[in-house]
Amino acid sequence: MWPAGKLIDNERSADYSPAWFASTLSNVTIEVDADGTPAHESSGGFRPGATEPTNQIFTHRPDAAASRGFAVLFDAIVSNIEQVIHGKTEAVELAIMCMLAEGHLLIEDVPGVGKTSLAKALSASVDCTWKRVQFTPDLLPTDLVGVSVYQRSTESFRFEPGPMFANIVLADEINRASPKTQSALLEAMEERQVTVDGKSRPLAPPFMVIATQNPVDQEGTYRLPESQLDRFLLRLSVGYPGRDAEIQMLNDQGSAHKLRTLSPVVSAAEILEMVDAVRSVYVAGALKSYLVDIAEASRRHPGIELGLSPRATLQLAAATRGHAAARGRNYATPDDVKAVGIAALAHRIMVRTDRGAHLSPEDAVREVFEAVAVPIAR
Helix, strand or coil: CCCCCCCCCCCCCCCCCHHHHHHCCCCEEEEECCCCCECCHHHCCEEECCCCCCCEEEECCCCHHHHCCHHHHHHHHHHHHCCCCCCCHHHHHHHHHHHHCCCCEEEECCCCCCHHHHHHHHHHCEECCEEEEECCCCCCCHHHHEEEEEECCCCEEEEEECHHHCCEEEEECHHHCCHHHHCHHHHHHHHCEEEECCEEEECCCCCEEEEEECCCCCCCCCCCCHHHHCCCCEEECCCCCCHHHHHHHHHCCCHHHHHHHCCCCEEHHHHHHHHHHHHCCECCHHHHHHHHHHHHHHHHCCCEEECCCHHHHHHHHHHHHHHHHHCCCCECCHHHHHHHHHHHHHHHCEECCHHHCCCCHHHHHHHHHHHCCCCCCC
């Protein structure tokens, strides 16, 4: 139980382990106070099988993903990807959370640290269709969404779908394509559909865009506009591996061989069931207020020129649900918000560069979190 005035623990514990979560999806109950915060232990708190709440009841109903268990499926994907990506568990888990939260992922880092390998390993771990597109300056929008081809025999047009109709689309070096081509992604990423020749065509779920870009080499690149950056749920940086992980990479002779041998560990149907489980994660009223407070604080911050949009608040909530589910819980806490805060928000804000300011977006997000009061359990 949670003592008064203490934050709810965000990590997996002996009392509420992933196995416990998976085995009790049908009878987990959360009691909350009138303001929507979890109840104090004196009024029952969080326990299996609670039947007589004092205020509101939020019961997690059984999900289809419970057939194998959410945590079992999540850990299976992590283990499969880590055959290729060594020593980067946090980045791997965030990438999976992004997919389960129905978001899109931007992986930004220097060359050679495994951006594309992470994207390909995630795609290979799910039994669904995926396509890789190498973005270049001469890439056209029709190369992504498809084109209508005239058939002389029938005197009609036949639509040939492009790679955007895959479940997972890897946009490699996205910033090397022209803004015209980059804009072809906007409708697909936001509305899960593409419009060609005046006809809208839906994209089959699950649908995810995983884009990579190199922030160092800017020659021959086009900066992603804020409107497109805002459509990525998370932005990750893989970073250099540790010494032991790099030695393991040498023993494995690089990731290319391992990638070819990776097999899917979950089906597309199971991914959709896990997505439904993430959607059902409960966000208390006090936590929703916390999310809005963060957005408003970013708009008032003197070092931030462009604060968080309402879309950013919605996507931060989605990422928070994904993190909570990955930690074996069907309710979200302030620690979940903080755990995904940098990855979910830093790419959405624009810091001031006048008057010699040197504040990075990441530091700006940290300052926003420090300025906002954290709701506590009662």
